[in-house]
Amino acid sequence: MKPLKSRIQRDASRIKFSQICIFMFFFLFPSSVYSQSQKQITGSVQDIQGNPLIGVSILETGTSNGTITDMNGTYSLNVSSTGATLKFSYIGYEEQLIKIQGRNIINVKMNEEASNLDEVVVVGYGVQRKSDLTGAISSINADEALKKMPTAQVADLLQGRIAGLSIVNSSGAAGATATLRVRGINSIKADGGPLVVIDGFPGGNLSAINPADIKSIEVLKDASSTAIYGSRGANGVILITTKSPKEGKLSVDYNGYIVAGTPADKPSIMPVNEFARMANDWNQAYYGKDLYSERQITNFTNGYDTYDYMGNIINDYAISHSHDISIKGGNEKLSFLFSTQYIHNKGIAGHSTNDRWNYRLKVDANITKKLKFGANFYGMVNSAAGNNFSGQYSLLTLAQQFPQTVLPYDKEGNLTQGTIDNTGIYNPIGFIDEQKKNNNEDMTFNNWLQAYISYEIIPGLTFRNEQQINIGNRFYGITNSKQSMNGFLKGKSLATYYDANSWGWRMTNTLNYTKELNKNNRINTTIGVEESISRSYIMKQIAEGLTSESIGWKNMMLAETSKLDNNTISKTTAISYFGRINYVLMNRYMATVTFRRDGSSLLSYDNRWDNFPSFSLAWNLKEEPVLRNVNFLDQLKLRYGYGVSGNQAVAAYSAYTQYDATIGNGQTAYTLVPGNPILKWEKTHQHNYGIDAAFLNGRISFTFDYYDKKTKDAINTVVLPADTGLSSGLRNAAEISNKGFEVTLGVTPLTTKDFYWKTDISLAHNKAKIEKLGDIDSDFMEIGTGWGNSFYRYFAGEPIGAIYGLQSTGVWSTEEYNNPDIKKPTSPTVRPGSYKYVDQDDSGTIDADDYVIIGNGQPKFNWGMNNSFTYKNLDLNIFLIGFHGFDIYNYPRARLTSSLSPFPELAERWIAGKNENAVIAGFGKDRDAITSPETVASSTFVEKGDFVKLKSITLGYNFSKDLLSKINLSAARIYFSIKNVCTITKYSGNDPELSISNPLRPGLDMGTYPSQREYLLGLNVSF
Known part of the structure; x- marks a missing residue:
């Protein structure tokens, strides 16, 4: 006898308000009155083998009258009339509608759904039965995910739901995108994001897709699955299948919501009177006198002559909204689907906004029974305006650093610059003023036109031609007045104009053959050829000393200097040429072999071609005779795969020596950029071991994968031979490894006639490690020259993400300093209250030779847990994520404690005789003579970044069919959601999730735009 399994029917019975919590009350509506004229129906429900099914839901259609089968699979139900219709539903089985037609006994046999046996899953350039898969492929139903967490971002649908796919938000700014990585980091020079394939066409943009338009999402994780994409598959592949037109009468769907955003965690600022007294201590330490009198401090306390910079930059709330509508219809010959979406996002800081418009038109035509044609046009327009919230001069950091005792404007109305400690810190209100008065623009346009034609040559053999054209443009114009931050640092007004255009064409021809050879043999083969051309043009012009700030970037030739x-x-x-064959024997043994050969003009003639093979095997133990009749076991499959995939980590013309020219004011400067004719593909070799299991008629599902992958010939900058006349250049010299495991667990703890509870958990561990760097001139390699990179190093044999700097053991106390037995460095000069660093080489000097690894920003584990509850017409979803085992370098904390600021921790600084055991240095000229928070990291500011975040809570109500039929609606749902509900962490800075968005320097907090807590109210309606 098979165990309990039951599909919950949201309209299963009449809602009784006494059974619902008070705070849900406003979602509920009374059900229609049940007729008193009743007839009793009895019977049993069995599966196709004759086993009774327990907990099958039986509902009289058009009413809330229903019941479930008992332990013997039998039921009894009083219905309203002899003409009633019963609906039988059960998880994993096909739903049945049966008319009573005067009968008293109705026995039912239910068939298993095709989704359990023959569900089709999208794979590269084709589809396969889910039961035939041999690789590591995860999938989600987009509609279900969107219902659990309403969002306008596709990445939000995936975060925490697919083990091995790491998604972290890069910023809390309006319209900010997320960083996606599949199974770690494979390259130190190239983008490590996964390849996005939309409706079979590689190179898509997640931001251009409305989540409501998506039917399903598959993520290909192992090389046996991604190798068919060859040189672009090393970082994983995300396959998105959008909804297709359906024949039938015209239908309209609307989804809209409004969002009230508030600061998730507003940074605290020291009370102004405490800051003023601390400023006096600072001034005494440096200049021997007070800065503020007692009268001034009293005025500050009473609110005079002060300004709340944080309160005037971080808004209490921000209102955003989203609206999308889709129209579909057609007949058996021609059908269409049109959808459009508009999103307005307002940031909680300053005047940051983001507006996006998505649109899509999809048409399918059945020209003949064998000949089909389809076209898909989609695109996006994005407009952004915002403030600088990243880096050493981020608005958030400056708002915490600028003293409340310095008013934003002087008596003439000019922006106040500099601070009381003469460090020349920029006034953060200048950012807000710039957004209010200038005409900066930042626009992005992307459009894709796709078309296909397919012809069934013979039964099972189909030819398909696909073509795509994509056109993109990004331009921005920025004017920085003399009072802007950049103008303040440069001493003059500035302007920048940037224009980038791209065009691409792709054609793919495939032949697919699917055949049931006999009862025990099944085959699915695909062969194809793909061609592509892409072009891009980038132009950037900068100017200094504008003669007219109002004209600014729109006519840069009016400036003192202007250069290209x-x-x-x-x-x-x-x-490319590719092929795949999938063979299944007796539904027990599966094998898949894939091969792709890529050629690209990015590389020199001798290295532009390479091969990417893979194979995978699977053994379905459930189909073995010894396990076939084990009723509690639904599935047990073992998998193994090996393959090679690649990464196009080479910029155009890298094989050729180039001259980089800077043109301006009639002069041209040249810089030699050495070419490398022997550069070749980065190639990732990966082994994958997996197990899939399911129990108790789908009540429990479990997937485990272990992988070991190694990227060879990774491109790195190495020392070149002396006879080249050049110091360094690019070579295929490095080696990177990623090892880890993934666990996915799905459990249905409880299901009854009215209540349903489902829990899904994903867990992943990955360790990315530099195995080899090649011929470099030191024991480590710097990431780059950009700000923030100086805090990180690559070491052969060490994990990626090593934070590099000085190891601090606190602050010199007066007792330690005066103890002659304690060795002190001869350089730099120290005193009581100075930072105390470990002299690693015992040289007596604290310098660069004492730098060591002081932390690592690469998380060891991440997980997601989703709990879904359904009670009658109500549904509740609770979603959590967690990242563990990583460090964060808190740059804002280092900066804010290195100078005079109203940062609260400065109150806990070293003070002679009062706070001798402090971790923050005291005031004085020698407080820290070697480290600068801009260039050198100190272990004092390395903190544990582990966190658990309650990502969202969503409560929804589905209106009854009876009510909707009276107002000519087919479906309606109202919902309320809270996002970024709370974060549990010991980290003292901003949202720790934002610090790990850069995979090459994870764990760096740069004072990024703060996260929002969002309160969302939405409505779905179908006509």
Whole structure:
């Protein structure tokens, strides 16, 4: 006898208000009155083998009258009339509608759903039965995910739901995108994001897709699955299948919501009177006198001559909204689907906004029974305006650093610059003023036109031609007045104009053959050829000393100096041949072999072609005779796969020596950029071991994967031979490894006639490690020259994400300093209250030779847990994520404690005789003579970043069919959701999730735009 399994029916019975919590009350509506004229129906429900099914839901359609089967699979139900219709539903089985037609006994046999046996899953350039899969492929139903957490971002649908796919938000700014990584980091020079394939066409943009338009999402994780994408598959592949037109009468769907955003965690500022007294201590330490009198401090306390910079920059709330509508219809010959979405996001800081418009038109035509045609046009327009919230001069950090005792404007109305400690800190209100008065623009346009034609040559053999054209443009114009931050640092007004255009064409021809050879043999084969051409043009112009700030970037020739900073034209072509064969024997043994050969103009003639093979095997133990009749076991499959995938980590024309020219004011400067004709593909070799299991008629599902992958020939900057005349250049010299495991667990703890509870958990561990760096001139390699990179190093044999700097053991106390037995450095000069660093080489000097690894920002584990509850017409979803085992370098804390600021921790600084055991240095000229928070990291500011975040809570109510039929609606749902509910962490800074968005320097808090807590109210309606 098979165990309990039951599909919950949201309209299963009449809602009784006494059974619902008070705070849900406003969602509820009374059900229609049940007729008193009743007839008793009895019977049993069995599966196709004759086993009774326990907990099957039986509902009289059009009413809330229902019941479930008992332990013997039998039921009894009083119905309203002899003409009633019963609906039988059960998890994993096909739903049945049966008319009573005067009968008293109705026995039912239920068939298993095709989703359990023959569900089709999208794979590269084709589809396969889910039961035939041999690789590591995870999938989600987009509609279900969107219902659990309403969002306008596709990445939000995936976060925490697929083991091995790491998604972290890069900023809390309006319209900010997330960082996606599949199974770690494979390259130290190239983008490590997964390849996005939309409706079969590679190179898509997640931001251009409305989540409500998506039917399903598959993530290909192991090399046996991604190798068919060859040189672009090393970082994983995300396959998105959008909804297709359906024949039938015209239908309209609307989804809209309004959001009230508030600061998730507003940074605290020291009370102004405490800051003023601390400023006096600072001034005494440096200049021997007070800065503020007692009268001034009293005025500050009473609110005079002060300004709340944080309160005037971080808003209490921000209102955003989203609206999308789709229209579909057609007949058996021609059908269409049109959808459009508009999103307005307002940031909680300053005047940051983001507006996005998505649109899509999809048409399918059945020209004949064998000949089909389809087209899909979609795109996006994005407009952004915001403030600087990243880096050493981020608005958030400056708002915490600028003293409340310095008013934003002087008597003439000019922006106040500099601070009381003469460090020349920029006034953060200048950012807000710039957004209010200038005409900066930042626009992005992307459009894709896709078309296909397919013809069934013979039964099972189909030819398909697909073509795509994509056109993109990004431009921005920025004017920085003399009072802006950049103008303040430069001493003059500035302007920048950037224009980037791209065009691409791709054609793919495939032949697919699917055949049931006989009862025990099944085959699915695909062969194809793909060609692509892409072109891009980038132009950037900068100017200084504007004669008219109001004209600004719109006419930069009026400036004192104007130069062309970038003018790049590139063209690349590629051609590929690929094939795959999937063979299934007796539904027990599966094998898949894939091969792809890529050629690209990015590389020199001798290295532009390479091969990417893979194979995978699977053994379905459930189909073995010894386990076939084990009723509690639904599935048990073992998998193994190996393959090679690649990464196009090469910029256009890298094989050729180039001259980089800077043109301005009639002069041209050249810089030699050495070419490398022997550069080749980065190639990732990966082994994958997996197990899939399911129990108790789908009540429990479990997947485990272990992988070991190694990227060879990774491109790195190495020392070149002396006879080249150049110091360094790019070579295939490095080696990177990623090892880890993934666990996915699904459990249905409880299901009854009215109540349903489902829990899904995903857990992943990955360790990315530099195995080899190649011929470099030191024991480590710096990430780059950009700000923030100086805090990180790559070491051969060490994990990626090593934070590098000085090891601090606190602050010199007066007792330690006066103890002659304690060795002190001869350089730099120290005193009581100075930072105390470990002299690693015992040289008596604290310098660069004492730098060591002081932390690592790469998380060891991440997980997600989703709990879904359904009670009658109500549904509740609670979603959590967690990241563990990583460090954060708190740059804002280092900066804010290195100078005079109203940062609260400065109150806990070293003070002679009062706070001798402090971790923050005291005031004085020698407080820290070697480290600067801009260039050198100190272990004092390395903190544990582990966190658990309650990501969202969503409560929804589905209106009854009876009510909707009276107002000509087919479906309606109202919902309320809270996002970023709370974060449990010991980290003292901003949202720790934002610090791990850069995979090459994870764990760096740069004072990024703060996260929002969002309160969302929405409505779904179908006509």
